Amino acid sequence: MAKLHEVKGRTLISRAELKTRSVGLLYRVLVVLLLVGTLTAVIPFLWLFVGGLKTPEEVTSVSMTLLPKGSPLSWGWGNYFKAFSMFNILLYFKNTLILIVGVWFFQITTSSLAGYALAKLEVPFSRLFLILFLATLMVPFETIMIPLYLTVKDPPLIKGLLRLMFNPETLENVEILSDFMTKGLLDSYWGIILPASVSAFNIFLFRGFFQSIPSDLIEAARIDGCSELGIFARIVIPLSAPIFAVVTIFSGLATWNSFIWPYLVLDEQAKFPIMVRLYFLFENPETTYNILLATLFLCSIPPIVLFFVFQKQIIRGITLTGLKG
Amino acid sequence: MPALLLFIYFSWIPILRGLWISFQEYSIIGASRFVGLANYEKLLKHPLFWKSWGNTVLYVLFGLAVGYFIPILLAIGVNEMRRLRTYFRISYYLPAILPLVVTAILWKSIYNVDSGLLNYILAKLGLPPGQWLQSLLFGGPILCLIVMATWKGAGATMLIYLAALQGIPETLYEAAEIDGASVWQRVRNITLPQLMPVMVIVLILQVIGTFQIFIEPFIMTNKGGPNNATLTVLLQIYEYAFTYFWLGEAAAMSMMLFIVLLSLTLVYMWITRRFEAEG
Numbered sequence: 001m002a003k004l005h006e007v008k009g010r011t012l013i014s015r016a017e018l019k020t021r022s023v024g025l026l027y028r029v030l031v032v033l034l035l036v037g038t039l040t041a042v043i044p045f046l047w048l049f050v051g052g053l054k055t056p057e058e059v060t061s062v063s064m065t066l067l068p069k070g071s072p073l074s075w076g077w078g079n080y081f082k083a084f085s086m087f088n089i090l091l092y093f094k095n096t097l098i099l100i101v102g103v104w105f106f107q108i109t110t111s112s113l114a115g116y117a118l119a120k121l122e123v124p125f126s127r128l129f130l131i132l133f134l135a136t137l138m139v140p141f142e143t144i145m146i147p148l149y150l151t152v153k154d155p156p157l158i159k160g161l162l163r164l165m166f167n168p169e170t171l172e173n174v175e176i177l178s179d180f181m182t183k184g185l186l187d188s189y190w191g192i193i194l195p196a197s198v199s200a201f202n203i204f205l206f207r208g209f210f211q212s213i214p215s216d217l218i219e220a221a222r223i224d225g226c227s228e229l230g231i232f233a234r235i236v237i238p239l240s241a242p243i244f245a246v247v248t249i250f251s252g253l254a255t256w257n258s259f260i261w262p263y264l265v266l267d268e269q270a271k272f273p274i275m276v277r278l279y280f281l282f283e284n285p286e287t288t289y290n291i292l293l294a295t296l297f298l299c300s301i302p303p304i305v306l307f308f309v310f311q312k313q314i315i316r317g318i319t320l321t322g323l324k325g
Numbered sequence: 326m327p328a329l330l331l332f333i334y335f336s337w338i339p340i341l342r343g344l345w346i347s348f349q350e351y352s353i354i355g356a357s358r359f360v361g362l363a364n365y366e367k368l369l370k371h372p373l374f375w376k377s378w379g380n381t382v383l384y385v386l387f388g389l390a391v392g393y394f395i396p397i398l399l400a401i402g403v404n405e406m407r408r409l410r411t412y413f414r415i416s417y418y419l420p421a422i423l424p425l426v427v428t429a430i431l432w433k434s435i436y437n438v439d440s441g442l443l444n445y446i447l448a449k450l451g452l453p454p455g456q457w458l459q460s461l462l463f464g465g466p467i468l469c470l471i472v473m474a475t476w477k478g479a480g481a482t483m484l485i486y487l488a489a490l491q492g493i494p495e496t497l498y499e500a501a502e503i504d505g506a507s508v509w510q511r512v513r514n515i516t517l518p519q520l521m522p523v524m525v526i527v528l529i530l531q532v533i534g535t536f537q538i539f540i541e542p543f544i545m546t547n548k549g550g551p552n553n554a555t556l557t558v559l560l561q562i563y564e565y566a567f568t569y570f571w572l573g574e575a576a577a578m579s580m581m582l583f584i585v586l587l588s589l590t591l592v593y594m595w596i597t598r599r600f601e602a603e604g
Contacts, residue, residue, distance in 0.1 A: 010495050011405055012511055014502055018407075023508060027405065034402050038416040041480065045419070047442050048431050060440050138590045140537050142559050143579045146566045257424040259540060264567070275426045279544065282430050293434065296427045307422045311415065318484050 052079050052294030059289040083294040096273040099192055100255040106197035107251050115206025116232060133200040149264060152191045153184045191265040202247050209243040246317040249310050256303055274299055364577040376553055377561035383467050388535040392475035400486030418480035429544040432473040459551055466555045470541045482527060489523040522600045529593040533586055558582050
């Protein structure tokens with residue numbers, strides 16, 4: 001894979017050619033076109049931000065203007081504060097954060113260990129497992145959405161096991177158990193975290209990366225008496241920081257942006273992650289448009305900040321994996 | 326192996342269960358019974374079933390027509406830039422960072438007939454306003470959704486092409502220039518053929534992705550409106566399952582979608598393997 005930041009000696013157009021009149025003109029036209037292109041990418045962001053500053057009348061009026069009326073000082077900066085406090089946005093940010101940490105923890109532990117086992121340990125049937133893991137990549141999430149929903153609602157086996165372990169009275173009276181018996185994992189974060197932890201893609205990424213670690217290194221540690229988990233924690237993880245970073249960033253972004261599954265699983269509004277809350281805000285006819293736009297903007301800040309901080313890793317991650325944000 | 330347990334429980338069992346449910350008259354509370362292919366037959370007679378497949382094919386065609394070439398052109402252009410390359414890369418990628426739910430609501434406001442940005446611009450140019458998402462023209466609303474999806478996705482695809490462009494040996498350009506090939510001839514005879522493997526892969530990935538379009542119409546056209554003009558296969562599956570509670574039928578439709586996507590994936594794997602074999 002080519003390095004992205006490498007500056008090449010030449011591209012399609014050579015340096016000498018740029019000085020000729022026709023190619024120079026072509027180049028200038030290209031620059032202008034691309035600059036105009038970036039405007040189309042950026043303008044909707046401005047539209048969103050400015051929309052959040054308008055009054056409800058301004059934002060829905062037929063004779064709309066681009067900017068709110070009056071001087072910049074009199075614009076509706078208060079809308080942003082209103083959006084912040086009115087919907088208790090921090091609660092939903094917090095909910096999302098819990099999910100991000102939960103999904104991240106389960107994803108990273110299970111996928112990295114599985115990737116390691118498939119790459120370096122001689123597990124029986126490892127090829128079969130690899131194929132079975134990869135096969136799930138071909139099944140789009142939406143295809144298993146319905147059976148997965150039923151699984152989460154009514155977890156097979158576990159219910160039967162609980163029935164065997166406890167007598168009916170305990171099952172009814174202990175709250176956790178009775179909740180589980182009636183709703184399964186519905187309306188609980190586990191119903192989101194556990195299915196999300198299943199990621200063949202991450203296993204595949206980890207496996208690929210771990211394969212590039214020299215086996216001699218691992219062998220040497222084993223001879224020195226290091227335990228298998230010790231090898232993993234002290235040798236493999238430090239050597240694989242880049243891949244852990246990429247998986248962490250993408251997992252966090254994906255959880256922040258996830259909508260349909262949490263929307264199906266959760267019922268109670270106080271538990272919603274931010275995107276689900278946003279959808280209900282949007283559906284609610286009482287929401288005024290300016291506050292909606294302001295809230296949209298606030299909800300986009302965390303991923304955008306994350307992007308600017310980890311820009312390099314994200315762009316490398318995309319070119320490495322072909323994965324989109 | 327914790328990963329194995331999770332996989333069995335949340336991936337493999339649901340897949341098999343989905344297949345099983347698709348042959349059943351499934352009910353959430355009561356008993357379910359095996360009905361063979363009856364669910365599939367029932368679907369074939371349901372008008373919205375065909376509507377949703379037809380629309381989805383339309384999404385794919387429009388998606389290719391509108392969205393396929395833009396990232397290639399952007400990448401070739403940005404790769405030529407002598408300055409501001411990071412700026413271009415970042416600003417084109419920026420829309421991909423925005424959460425899909427936010428993008429959808431934002432674009433719904435841009436398309437708004439009364440107070441949207443697009444009609445504002447048209448009015449400034451002295452043109453009549455458009456109906457956009459409420460358009461009754463054949464394919465109009467789908468086109469609107471595709472434009473939004475392109476806006477969001479083009480930057481990320483551009484990055485993939487940029488990486489591929491960096492892999493083209495400079496000597497090829499050098500030699501062509503000495504032979505007197507014009508810029509356009511170089512694009513046609515060197516750049517595009519060299520990008521071909523990536524282009525084919527992106528093509529298939531885009532088709533697979535478009536087949537799964539769901540959240541955009543779910544939010545922007547209130548689950549497939551106006552008059553089911555933007556209904557997609559996945560929306561219809563969702564409707565069967567969670568509005569009509571026809572779980573068996575919904576699972577059957579999922580299986581059909583799965584078979585379509587599986588065949589596309591197999592083509593994809595076959596092609597990537599062939600490219601690898603060729604080196």
